[in-house]
Amino acid sequence: MLRPSRTTGHLLALLALLTAVPAHADEAEDLPTSPATAVPAGASSTAPASAAPAGQAISPGRRALAAAGAVIPGLLVHGSGHLLAGEGRTGLSLMALGGAGTGLVVGGLGGAAVSGASRRVIAPIVLTTVTGAGLFGISLLADLYGVLAPEGGTGSPPPALPWVETQLGVAYVHDPTFAYRSFLVPGMDLRSRSLRLSGSGWFALNDDNARLRAETAYRFLGPGTPDGPRAADGSFLEIEAALTHHRYTSDGFSITTGEVSVQGRLDLAHIGPTLRGSFAEMGWGIGIEAYRNGRRPLEGNELLIPHFAFGMYLGHEGYPRGEAKAFYEHRHDGYAAGAKITGLGSGVAGHIGLQGRLDASPRWGLLADVRAGSAYVGRLSLLMRPGGSP
Structure with a gap:
């Protein structure tokens, strides 16, 4: 244990x-x-944001x-x-x-x-x-x-986060072990200053399979809602607790996971001016899984969930703007699960992926990601912010 x-x-x-x-x-x-x-010394404050040099021109x-x-x-x-x-x-x-x-x-x-x-x-x-x-x-x-990257970087972080953001998407999972393929993926984030409550679900359209997840997070540092303290950039540090229930009804078992993690982002301009517009993420956590398989006794297992990512902001001001990142997730309990490779290391590593979001306007946006592990997962979601972006 x-x-x-x-x-x-x-x-x-x-x-x-x-x-x-x-x-x-x-x-x-x-x-x-x-x-x-x-704004360079002596220059007008109306100078375009993109004109700020990232370092000496070469x-x-x-x-x-x-x-x-x-x-x-x-x-x-x-x-x-x-x-x-x-x-x-x-x-x-x-x-x-x-x-x-x-x-x-x-x-x-x-x-x-x-x-x-x-x-x-x-x-x-x-x-x-x-x-x-x-x-x-x-x-x-x-x-x-x-x-x-161009001078000034590829983009800047948004000044604050929306109070409410909903998503409705579709996903496709290619896993030779299970029958499911297509999914409906709804979700919602509710924020109040540094506090976030989130809920999401993956519901298979061609199989009796569903994954439900609830999260709560508190942000110690970094951007929050517009009524909170102003952040200098996109860096943040937060703690998150989550509960996930995954039903494999047609296969006769289910998994319930409780977890807690600490995660953060660092805008890499803190390392050097040429890195403006890029960021790094890291997180560490632990979870406890409970397996139920038919009438057999409940079984428990521990789950380590570290992850890391490198990404970049897209767009400095106005719309469209967003961000993109490449990431590694060590967790094995999702649809992508752990990597299958040859040799003794098979099943030890987690999965890799790419994720991007694009806010086309204060109210509408798109979220897309792909993951590769023991299965291949792709998702595309429509984002809506009822009150618009701050």
Whole structure:
């Protein structure tokens, strides 16, 4: 059995990565100026937001060289692209993040080998390994973004979040193990300052299968509703509790999961000006699953749910605007579940995916994502904000 108390100190140590940088407006003077607010000394305040430079301009030839360097040797030595572009401080920071990620992965895998992946120590081993992989992947993608993004970045975060947002979508799941394929996916988010209540459901249209989920979250730092404190950027830190019930009625079993997690986002402009418009996310959590299979006794299991993502904002002001991100989810209890690969590692890793949202107007938007694990999942949802975006 996993012991959550043994992981508490580990989680708090990892959270320092996201809490080291303030995210409230009263601390904004310590942060890089965002494109939406940058006004050069002596210039008119009506200057376009996109005119704010992300750093010293470089020639097209040097930019192409930096982009190539971000791939070779940048795949192994992260930050190489920025070093070739003359952004030494940012390059060295990305190199340090990549090195730290490599060290955590090696340490985690080494701990698993030495301990025989004992259940007594598997929780910190998994959290360490996934966090290391996250730092490695984020620093790699950040190096590529920084040398390819336009001056001022690809976009800026919205100033606040809507009080109410609903979604109605369709999804397709290709899983050779189960009969379901098509789903109807409704959902709703209700926010009040730093508090969020959410509910969603996946209802199969060609099978008796449904997944219901309720969440509540409290945001310590970062954007909230317009009546809350103003945030300096899109960085946030929050704690979330959730309850999920998944009925496989036609297959004769069900799974109920209770979980708690801590997750955050850091706008990467805090690392260097060339990274404006990009962000990184990390989260760590634990859940308890209860299986019911016909008339058999209830069975329990522990679930570790770390995840990480790299993304970018799309659009600085007005509409359309949105964001896109690539992510890794370690959890195995959803439709994508864990990755099936050859060898001893099959079923250990989670799944990967891409997600994007586009707000076409203050009231309407689209959400799309694709995931690949032991199954392939695609979803497209229509977003509606009854009161409009702030």
